[in-house]
Amino acid sequence: MSVVTLTALTVRYRGALALDIPELAIDEGGIFAIIGPNGSGKSTLLRIIGLLQRPTTGEVRFRDALVSGPRQLEVRRRMATVFQEPLLADTTVFENVALGLRFRRIPAAERRRRAERWLERFGIRDLAGRRARTLSGGEAQRCALARALVLEPEMLLLDEPFSALDPPSRDTLVADLGAILRRERVSTVLVTHDRIEARALADRVAVMMRGRIVQQDTPERLFRTPISDEVARFVGIETIVDGRVESSSAGVVRLEAGGQKIQVAAEAMVGERVRLCLRPEDVTLTPGAIVAAPSSARNRLTGTVAEVVRAGGQARVVVDCGFPLVALITYQSVDELGLTEGARVTATFKATAPHLIRLNTIA
């Protein structure tokens, strides 16, 4: 069953279409991630779901009932929103966590019991008496999340809740929150520009580009099979190359791209133009030009190292093999294999690794 349904929704800013959502249903119990680049409209969409902003046109339904003027506050109180900044009130941590309960006129004893329980779950019970403004970034965001979850919302809305945090506190908070949300089965909408967060937490992911949802699927499928190169790039596919299908049999397509012959486990027609998408972590590199050695990896492309970029614990190696092919490998491998610019390497990947976008134009 859907908790929130949006229909024929548009938002215009000074006449320009900022959001255009013909239909969107958010189901009970799961974590629905909305990912997209900055300015794609995902935060606006979240605010509309949370009844914090009115759309230019369209309707919002909560559990199949239209949300109209007088019901707004009542429905708004069945949800809770957390923003990128913790936005804590200038009082104690405890009072912050109890704030939404106060808005709902929950009696003091119950307020205390519920607030203490959620302070405990986010590991900040010791900080209950502290002034909220003295917390570190990670502690403050834990307080903000406890303040939302203490309300036992039917729908939790998270707008980039981790992006202001430093990496270590972000990683532990993503893990803690993920565990809590799954255990409590809180229906959640998570807006993020970080695909890794979305992949770690979500049951379903929608990609937004320029105010529209361009693809919506399970994370596994969405990250494997993007429908356009724009989505492909956004979900972390770095090798994108156009080719032409030369033959197709038994579920394996043979195509030519950038002067290389590539086999892909997919369906396509001979002569069809396709766009090949390959994730960098699916590529292995071997020094030199390897000729044979039987292997299940059907594709073996020889080229030269064009660039090695070390970032975030792993190195991105760009191999020029008629087109730029990107591999993600450890620093250790880079050093041991002597992968410096100009070195000859063989890039290997399975036929099942690439995803083909069919360009629908047969030359």
Next chain:
Amino acid sequence: MALLWDGIRQAIALLARGDAEVFGIAVLSLEVSGAATVLALLVGIPLGLALALTRFPGRTLLISLVNTGMGLPPVVVGLFVSILLWRSGPLGFLEWIYTPTAMILAQLIIAAPIVIGLTLAAIQQIPDTFRLQMLGLGASRPQMLRVLIQEARLPMLAAAMAGFGGVISEVGASLMVGGNIRGRTRVLTTATVLETSKGDFDVAIALSLLLLLIMFLVNAALTWIQQRRAG
């Protein structure tokens, strides 16, 4: 210099004696300026909130007018309130001219823009997303406004101090609309002007010391509230 020391010595003696007239003047000053400040807060805080939270054509012009009003010359206020309350004026039938009520009205007009302007500034420094966050936690609009005022309480107490300081120390408007009538509308500032013009420096100094003492005590009390909450 001797004149000053002499004056101070006599002033202290006067205060120590508990001169009834001097204390009557001090009490009236507190009453008039206190009432004007409280009224200015009652009018100014909602208006400041409204200006901070709404968007409408002419808003920027209005804010400029408020900011100008924060430095309104008391004599100009005195002039217009006098005309308004003059026996033959539009509000003459109220018979407020040369009464403490007229002085409260004039001081309200002086203090209100200060309170509006400082409230506006205090609320505007709270990010827009904070308001959305409160609504996102289920606050009704009045509940959201209450939290905003709580958040801005330190600068708003400063608004109260600035408003009170502005009116208890002004002389022009009180003199013009109150008339400095002994026992009825004479306040510390107007009495100080009078005594100085008569050359009674000891009384003038006593009045001035009392004025400073009142300002200090009121501000000390407000500062205590402010800093205790901030701790």
